[in-house]
Amino acid sequence: MAKRTKCIEKRIALLNATLHLVNNNGFHDAPMSKIAKMADVSPATIYIYFENKQDLINKLYLETKASFSKYAFKDYLTSLSVETGFELIWRNIAYFKLNQVEEANFLSQCDNISTMVDEKSRQEGLKNLQPLLDLWERGQKEGIIKPISPYLLYAYAIYPLAFLMKMQHRNDFELSEDNLTEAFESAWNAIKI
Amino acid sequence: MAKRTKCIEKRIALLNATLHLVNNNGFHDAPMSKIAKMADVSPATIYIYFENKQDLINKLYLETKASFSKYAFKDYLTSLSVETGFELIWRNIAYFKLNQVEEANFLSQCDNISTMVDEKSRQEGLKNLQPLLDLWERGQKEGIIKPISPYLLYAYAIYPLAFLMKMQHRNDFELSEDNLTEAFESAWNAIKI
Amino acid sequence: MAKRTKCIEKRIALLNATLHLVNNNGFHDAPMSKIAKMADVSPATIYIYFENKQDLINKLYLETKASFSKYAFKDYLTSLSVETGFELIWRNIAYFKLNQVEEANFLSQCDNISTMVDEKSRQEGLKNLQPLLDLWERGQKEGIIKPISPYLLYAYAIYPLAFLMKMQHRNDFELSEDNLTEAFESAWNAIKI
Amino acid sequence: MAKRTKCIEKRIALLNATLHLVNNNGFHDAPMSKIAKMADVSPATIYIYFENKQDLINKLYLETKASFSKYAFKDYLTSLSVETGFELIWRNIAYFKLNQVEEANFLSQCDNISTMVDEKSRQEGLKNLQPLLDLWERGQKEGIIKPISPYLLYAYAIYPLAFLMKMQHRNDFELSEDNLTEAFESAWNAIKI
DNA sequence: CATGAATGAGTGTTCATTCAT
DNA sequence: TATGAATGAACACTCATTCAT
Structure with a gap:
């Protein structure tokens, strides 16, 4: 039992270290040796938990994406009206990008x-x-949402948030509560009939 | 007094090779040696035309951006109405992303x-x-455009095109003329009052 | 928990290889690749033991200098008379240069x-x-030694040995026991009152 | 005639540039490109005047050595007494090292x-x-000079000046007129019977 | 004679991965 | 399981020299 716990902790430490380094230094300056050091393990230990660097990145992507998904659909019920449901999900996604900056940035x-x-x-x-x-x-x-490809819907309803987050991260722009409301308005205008 | 003249063709070949490799292999797998090979010169020759790798990337970025700009504002006159002017620019940008795929992808x-x-x-x-x-x-x-931050306007009017281009590049989605019109509609709905 | 232990033998092999190559090929033709080959390790291994080439040279210098110092002051006691003490140290240094040719040459x-x-x-x-x-x-x-700058004392008492060693190394001259005695005489005449 | 003059000037400029760069940057940071730039010619031009880098260094060495020799034996006549002649030459060499610092340093x-x-x-x-x-x-x-090898005579009479010059160049020591007289005294004491 | 462009061979150094323990 | 040592292959970049003009 103790062993198992320890293992899981190291795995998590490695994923966190990778997330942090890729976000701050960029992918091309996140070598395995630095990841290992930051997670306080030996470089060789990484290969016990992950097949190789690509696998580490893939797993981190999938687990972060799952965490995003959980956040995005919190409190969502299919019984909600389309409009209410959309605003709920949209705001969840926005808050994820605002509060889970590193995860959001990495996924982006x-x-x-x-x-x-x-x-x-x-x-x-x-x-x-x-x-x-x-x-x-x-x-x-x-008949509430435009009869267009979901790719178009995503491009106009969700994707813009990635840009706003990036600008906020660069301190070029601040995503205040007011801006968020304006953004939602635009998103809704873009996809509603 | 005579000398072999630095030929602009080699410079262009190097920029093209870099564009191509960064797009296909990613920035972290576009080594100078591959760039040189693709441009059919010796690795050392790159350093006649560019200070170092960063300079090569910077110059490629700036020149591609300038080429984008020329494309984006083709036929645009400040005398045009806001609506006409916007549609002109928007379509120019869209066509740039459709026709100059590699340039657009690199800038992205x-x-x-x-x-x-x-x-x-x-x-x-x-x-x-x-x-x-x-x-x-x-x-x-x-009073035609929403009184909101230009970052928001950009996020909803222009940025979504980057997503659509990416999806088209991955063959997940096709940006037909119809889709383009739908996309423009959404963009306009998002930013107009 | 167990690991392959960093063996001091490799460090020594690297220092020896560097000493040898710098002496025979000169500093500008003692590349890391040759040093590695001569020490029978991979070039990358050097960087486990030394920060970089400069560090390798610095460490070799300091350790060789320390070894020289040990040799130079062997059997020396501050209780010895000035004359006896000086001859002891002078001969120690001379023998170092004669017997530890590579170390002496490198320091020079x-x-x-x-x-x-x-x-x-x-x-x-x-x-x-x-x-x-x-x-x-x-x-x-x-009142036994001339009241002049230690730089002058060194220049006339010790430094000439470097020249003699160099000439001997080039087979232009042989430092026999007789020559050594003549050399000491000159050194002493140069600095004594 | 004009051509000839021009040629000689370029040759001299190249030798001077080499002297300067080797002294200031060290041999391993005096590349042909820098030498060319400093002499205000193209790298290729160097190969008109010299076979290759080794030849350039060799020629510079020989010409500097000849210049040194001229300096060293200025006003010297074989009719002078041994003592007077030696002091004259010794002082000439010392002044060469003091006044022609770059040449002296390069030869060293x-x-x-x-x-x-x-x-x-x-x-x-x-x-x-x-x-x-x-x-x-x-x-x-x-019967004025010790009956010992000329290598020993050189080691104790002339070679120490190289050390003093080096220390002066590093600002560790100043070769004042007084020090020079002391130095000569030591040199003479070392070799005279 | 003189040039700037061009280059192959090499530089010091890094890194994902494996090895021996 | 976990490790630090070890490494081959690669990296960005430099340089003495040659080429075409």
């Missing part, structure tokens, strides 16, 4: 740099958005 | 990976959007 | 090429001569 | 770093000291 990097996460993991990660896609489909059937 | 990577282009070059590159910001300001004065 | 190179060893290490290395300087000071107080 | 580096100048040039350079060796031989015949 993975989604933008094609070579970072492998195709299989990316596909796997996509599944996490299913409830939102279902909501949109329902909205389209009800 | 540069803007997303903080450590890729240095701060000075990024600031320099930002200037290229000024005419669009001016147009929005005019639109706000005329 | 380091002291002559200003850019080889960094200033801090050079200053550190100077401390090793203190007992001789003390002896000279005593000799001056006793 | 060449004589100390075995791999810098090739054997043939070194042997050639040795001839420049012949008048001094002749003087010593005469002194020995006259």
Whole structure:
């Protein structure tokens, strides 16, 4: 039992170290040796928990994505109206990006740099958005949401948050509560009929 | 007195090779040796045309950004109405992303990976959007565009195109003429009053 | 918990290889790759034992200087008379140069090429001569040694040995026991009152 | 005629640039490109005047040595007494080291770093000291100079100046007129019977 | 004669990964 | 399980020298 606990802790420490280093130094300055040092283990130990560096990144991506998903759909029920449900999810996502900055930033990097996460993991990660896609489909059937590709809906309703987060991270822009309301307004205007 | 002349073709070949490799292999797998091989020169030759790798990336970024800017504001006149002017610019940008896939993709990577282009070059590159910001300001004065931060306007009017381009590049989605019109509609809905 | 232990033998092999290569090929033709090959390790292994090339050279200098110092003051006691003490130290130094040819040659190179060893290490290395300087000071107080700068004393009493060693190394000259006695005579005549 | 003059000037500029760079940056940071830049010519031009880098260094060594020799035996006549002649030459050499710092420093580096100048040039350079060796031989015949190897005479009479010059160059020591007289005294005491 | 462009071979150094314990 | 030592292959970059003009 003690062993198991210890193991899980080291695994988590390694994932956290990777998250931190990739965000702060960039992928090309997050060598295994630094990750190991930050997690307070030997470089060789990483290979007990992960197959190789790619596997470490993939696993971190998937687990962070799952954590994002949990956050995004907190309190969401399919019984909610399309409009209420969408605002709930949208705000959850926004708050995730505001409060879980490192996780959000890491996911954004993975989604933008094609070579970072492998195709299989990316596909796997996509599944996490299913409830939102279902909501949109329902909205389209009800004539509330524009009858356009979910890619377009995502591009205009969710993706802009990534830009705003990036700008906030660079201190070029501050995502105040007011700005957030304006942003939601724009998102809704973009996709509602 | 005579000498072999530094030929601009080699410089261009090097920039093209870099563009291609960064797009296909990612920044962290675009070593100088591969760039040289692809441009059909010796690795040492790169250093005749560029100070170092960072300088090569910076210059490529700035020149690609300038080329983007030229494309984005083609046929644009400040005498056009806000609505017409915006649609013109928006479509120019969209076509740039559709037709100059590699350039667009490279710029997207540069803007997303903080450590890729240095701060000075990024600031320099930002200037290229000024005419669009001016147009929005005019639109706000005329009561046509929402009185919100330009960052929000950009996030909802322009940034979504980056996502659509990425999806198209991955063959997940096709940006047909119809989709483009839908996308423009959403962009306009998001920012117009 | 167990691990492969960093073996001191490799460190020594690396220092020896460096000593040998710098002496035979000169500082500018003693690349890390050759040092590694001669010590029978991978180039990367050097960096486990030394920070970088400068550090390797510095450490070799300091350790060789310390070894020289031990040799130079063997059997020396401050209770000896100035004359006896000086001859003892002088002969120790001469024998060091005769018997530890590579060490002596390396130290000579380091002291002559200003850019080889960094200033801090050079200053550190100077401390090793203190007992001789003390002896000279005593000799001056006793009216046996000329009341001149220790730099002058060193220049005429010790430094000439470097030249003789160099000539012997080039087979231009042989430092026989007779020559050694003549050399000591000259050294003593140069500094005694 | 004009051409010839121009050529000689470039050759001299190259030799001066090399002298300066080797002294200030050390041999390992005096690349052909820097030498060319400092002499205000193209790197390729160096190869019109010199076979290669080794040849450039060799020639510089020999010409500097010749210049040294001219300086060393200024006003010297074989008709002078051994004692007077020796002091004259000794002081000439000392002043050369004091006044022609760069030349002296360069010669010292060449004589100390075995791999810098090739054997043939070194042997050639040795001839420049012949008048001094002749003087010593005469002194020995006259019973004024110790009957010991000229290498020993050189080691104690001339070589110490190199050390004093080096210390002066490092600002550790100042070769005042008084010190110079003390130094000469030591030199003479070391070799006279 | 003189040039700047061009380069192959090499530099010191880093890194993901494996090995021996 | 866990380790620090060890490494081959690679990296960005430099340099003495040659080439084409």
